[in-house]
Amino acid sequence: MSNHHIAVAIDGPAASGKSTVAKRLAKQLGLIMVNTGAMYRAVAWATIQKGVDPSDTAAVVAMLSSVEFRCGVTEMLSTVLVDGADPGEELRQDAVNGRVSKVAAIPEVRALLVKMQRDYLELGSVVMEGRDIGSVVFPDTPFKMYIDASESVRRMRRAAEGIIDDPTARDKEDSERKSSPLVIAEGAVVIDSSELTIEEVVEQAVGVLAERGAPQEILDRVR
Numbered sequence: 345m346s347n348h349h350i351a352v353a354i355d356g357p358a359a360s361g362k363s364t365v366a367k368r369l370a371k372q373l374g375l376i377m378v379n380t381g382a383m384y385r386a387v388a389w390a391t392i393q394k395g396v397d398p399s400d401t402a403a404v405v406a407m408l409s410s411v412e413f414r415c416g417v418t419e420m421l422s423t424v425l426v427d428g429a430d431p432g433e434e435l436r437q438d439a440v441n442g443r444v445s446k447v448a449a450i451p452e453v454r455a456l457l458v459k460m461q462r463d464y465l466e467l468g469s470v471v472m473e474g475r476d477i478g479s480v481v482f483p484d485t486p487f488k489m490y491i492d493a494s495e496s497v498r499r500m501r502r503a504a505e506g507i508i509d510d511p512t513a514r515d516k517e518d519s520e521r522k523s524s525p526l527v528i529a530e531g532a533v534v535i536d537s538s539e540l541t542i543e544e545v546v547e548q549a550v551g552v553l554a555e556r557g558a559p560q561e562i563l564d565r566v567r
């Protein structure tokens with residue numbers, strides 16, 4: 345890694361609980377929490393604003409040079425602005441859910457966002473969640489976890505959130521794409537969250553960090 349900052353990589357399928365766990369873990373450890381799904385969602389959202397067909401790769405790639413995507417941090421959480429505007433809750437819209445896997449499969453989109461994701465490490469230590477964090481963004485970090493959950497549990501979690509989404513259809517697209525598909529990264533510890541509470545998953549994650557030699561000053565922050 346380029347400096348003394350550490351990257352905790354948390355990957356897994358949709359609705360596996362990884363976002364909730366990543367948020368709690370980052371908060372407990374005082375690290376920056378980076379939600380990379382929001383960045384891919386921001387690109388999908390921009391295609392809606394600009395009337396770009398997400399299946400038209402050339403048009404999406406052209407859009408990347410005409411729209412400014414800017415990533416930052418507010419109160420230790422990652423933010424993304426599209427031409428200076430914050431899409432906010434609109435990133436969770438059905439229309440975005442329906443487009444995001446298409447734009448995420450485009451190598452140029454991934455190259456742009458992966459660079460921004462790596463840049464976060466200049467700001468501080470991070471907990472970063474996504475699909476390719478341990479495999480592509482930070483392949484050298486020892487702190488890698490893959491949070492999984494059974495299909496039925498994942499469907500229930502999405503329904504409980506009141507979100508119309510088909511996590512399995514998205515996971516199929518995300519796992520079968522050529523460019524950085526969802527995989528269990530080499531060296532990642534798999535945690536199945538189906539039968540665990542959030543606290544139990546976070547506890548296991550902290551255990552992984554301790555076992556793999558995370559700095560004591562970070563581990564000491566766990567209350």
Ligand code: DC
Binds near residue numbers: 380477515
């Ligand atoms: O985590 P999420 O459900 O908000 O992610 C939205 C989509 O973005 C997901 O279907 C796949 C894509 N994604 C990706 O390809 N790579 C990442 N690192 C994060 C998300």
